[in-house]
Amino acid sequence: MYKVLIIDDDKLARKGLISMVPWEKCGMTVVGDVANGLLGLNFLKTQEVDLAVVDLSMPVLSGLDFIRESRKTYPKLQYVALSFHEDFEYVQSALRLGALDYISKLRMEEEDCTEIFQRIGKIMGKTDEISHATIEAEELTVINPEGFEPEQFEKMLASWQGCRWVYDEGLFIQKVDEVVKSPISLRQMERLLMLISQEIERVFQFTNRVPFLSKKSEGVDWLTGCYENLYGIIDSITDFSVLPVCMLYAVKYIKEHLTERLKVETVAQKVNMSRSYFSTSFKNVTGYTFNDFVRYERVELAKKLLQQRKVKPSEVAEAVGYEDSKYFSHIFLTQTGVNCSEYIKQMSSKLKKDEDY
Template identity: 25%
Template sequence: MNVLIVDDDKLVRKGLMVLMPWKQFGLQVVGEAANGEAALQFLQNNDVQMLVTDLAMPVMSGIELMRTVRIRFPDIWLIVLTFHQDFEYIQESLRLGAIDYIVKTQLEKEKMEDVLARIMGRIAEETGKRPPASRFLPEENEKLQFQSGTGLVLLSLTPRQDSDWTRRLPVRPGDFMTEVEQDLWLWVQGDSDALSLQGEDLPERLQVEPDIVLIRLPDIEGFDRGEAVKWLREFRNRGLLYELEAGKRLYDISIVSEQENWPIVFEDDVREMHKRWSSLSWVNNDPVFNEWLTDLKLMRLPKERLESIFYSAVREWERTLSADTISGSRRIGSLLYWYEWEEWLRETRRSMIDLTNKSMYSGSIVDSILKAADLIAQDITLQTGLVEMAGTVHMSRSYFSQCFKDIIGKPFNEYVRDRRIAKAEELLGQTGIPIVMIAERTGYPNEKYFSRLFREQTGLTPSEYRQKQRGALSSKK
C-alpha cells in the first residue's frame, strides 16, 4: 500500500517516515503534506491507499480532510494521527470511517511494530478478502446454500506461520472449507451425520493445536455461503470478542440467535459509557462496578470503540489521582478479548483502590472526595469553591481540604487549576477556537488572567503553545 502522511509539523512527518517500519508490513510512504488542501492535491495526482492525518492543522483540518476523502476517494484507508487522546475527536474520526488512530504521545510507550501490526490487522478484518490459496471455495459456488445443519469455525488465537495446516484435517469430498480471513476458517461437511461425530472428536484431535478454538454453528443450514462468511467476519470483530473465555476451546453459537439479538448502539450510548468510566464513582463501589461491567459487555462495542473509551478514561483517572500511570500491567492495545478487558479493569481498579485508600480514610470519605473530583472534571467551568464543594459532599471545610489533599494528592484549588490548564492545552492543540473562547470554556472569563496563569504553569503563552503544537515555530519548519 502507498501511504500519505499529513501533519503540519515537519518533524513529526519526517520522524514517522524514517522511524516506522513501513516496509515490514508491505507499506511505502509516497508523500507528505502539511495541511488538508495540500493532501487533496497530492491525492488527485498520485495513487494512495492509506492516509495518515493529523486532526489539528491550519488551512484545512484533519476532520475536514477526512470528510472530503470519504466522498472523493472512498477506497482510501484513514488513520488518525493525534496529539491528545481526546474522546470526542476520536469518536468523530471513527464515525467518518477511520480504521484506527495513532496517539503521538503513545508512540514512546508502544513499539512502532505493534502499532502497524494493529492497523494492518484491522484492515484485514475490514476487507475480509479470502486468500488466493483458499482451494476449497470456487467463486461460482458462493451463492449456494448449505445443506448440512451444522458447521464448524476454527479460530487461531495466535498468528499462524503454517498457512496450510488445515490440509492435515480430514476434509472430505463435498465438504466446504475456506479461510474466511487471517487465522479464521469455516468448515461445513457435506455429510451431516459424520459432522456430528467429527464435531465431538475434533477437540481431542486438535490437542496438538492448543491455540485453536472451535465454534459449532448448529443452524447454518439454509444460509448462503457468501452470507455465512460475511456474518462470520462481522461476528469476529464484535461477537467473538465477548464470547471467548479463558481456557475454553469449544463453543456452540447460533447464527439466527446472534442476528436477532444483536444490540443496536447509538453514539449517545457510547458517549454515556465514556462518561461513566471516566468518572471514579465505580472505584470503591462493588455493585456499580459490576453493573457497569455488565452493561458494557452487553453493548458489544468493536475493539476500537472500547480502546477509545479507555485510552481517554485512563488519562482522566491519572489526572484526577495525580498519578503517572495507574492502568494494568498490559497495554490497552494488546487486549483482544473481553475476558482480558475484564481482567485488566479489575487489576486497574485494585491499583486505584490502593491509591485512594493509602491515607486510611473510610470508604465513605474516599467516595465523597472522588465525587468532588468528578464534579470538577465533568464541568471545569464550574465556579464552585472549596467551601461550596465541601458543603456539596456534606463535609466541613477544613476536613474536606485535608482529605482532598491526602486522597487526590494535591490541594483542591491546585487540582481545579491543573484540570483547567490541561483542558486548555487540548483545545489549543486540537482546535482553532479563539483564545478568548478557550478561556471561557475552561472557567476563566478574563482572557488576560487566563493567559497569565497559563504561562505561569506551562512556560508559554496560549498562542505560543498553540504554535508549538502545530509545528508553526520557525525552528520546526
C-alpha cells in the same frame, strides 16, 4: 502492501514517523507525506492510498475535515489520528468518524508504533474481507446481523464516557454485562475499547493500548484487565496533583478499610486535601457523597459475603464495619429492596436456575 499517506503540518514529525516505523514489517509502504488536509485530498486524486495517518490540528484543512471530505469520495480509505494530549475531543470525533486508532504525538517515542501499525494492518485485512461495508453521513458502521445500529452504538459509547464506572465496581460489572449481552460486532467493540482507552488516558494519564480482537471475549478480558490495572498502579502514585487519581486512591483506600471505622478526615489526609475540598471533589468525581459511598460499598461487600456463605445474616453487619445490626439491616433493605435472609434465598434461586439452564 497497504499504501500509507502521512498528513501533518510539522515536517519533522512526518519524517520522524516515516523513519520510526518499520513499514514493510507491518505490511505497509509510505507513498507520500503532505502538510495539510487540502494537499492530502489533492494527493488522493492522483495516488492510490489505503491508510491516511492524519494530524487532527492543521491549518488550511484540519484532520477531521479531511476525514469527512475524503470519506465521501474514498469510502474504503482508513485513518489513524495523530494528536497532542489536549486534543482529546478531536480524537473522540475522529474515532466516531471511523479512525482505526490514535497515536499521541507527545508519547510517540515511548509507544510501540510497530505494534500499533501491525495491529492496524490486521484490522484492515479483516475489513477487506467484509463485502457489505457502508458509509453513513457521520458514522462508519459495518452492517452486520450481530452489530448495533448507529444510534444504539452511539448511546453505548456515550454511556462509557466520564469514567465514573472506574470508581463503582457494581456499575462496571453492570456495564460489562450489557456489552456481553449486546449485539455489538467485533469492529464496534474495537472502537468502543479505543474510546475507553483514550478516555482513561485523558482522565488518569494511564495508557492501555487496545489489542487486535479475534473474538468478543477478548474485548471483555481487556475491559476487566484495564479496570484491575488502574487499581493495581494506584498504590505507587506519589503525585496527587491529578484530581481523578486522588479520588481513585481514596476509593481504593475506602474499599480496603470497610470493616474499620472510616472518617472523611482520615481519607482526605491520605490524599493531602482539606476535609471540605475532599468532600466536594469526591462527590463531583464519583457521584456519591463520602458517607453514601461508604454505605454503598459496605452493602456491596455484604452481598458478596452472603453469596459466598462466609457469614450468617446475623453476623454480616459486624463483618462489614457496623456495630448496630438493626441500623445495617435498614441500610441493606433500603439499598437492595430485601433483607439479608431474603437476599440469600434470591441468590440460591438464581443459582439453581443457572444450573438447570
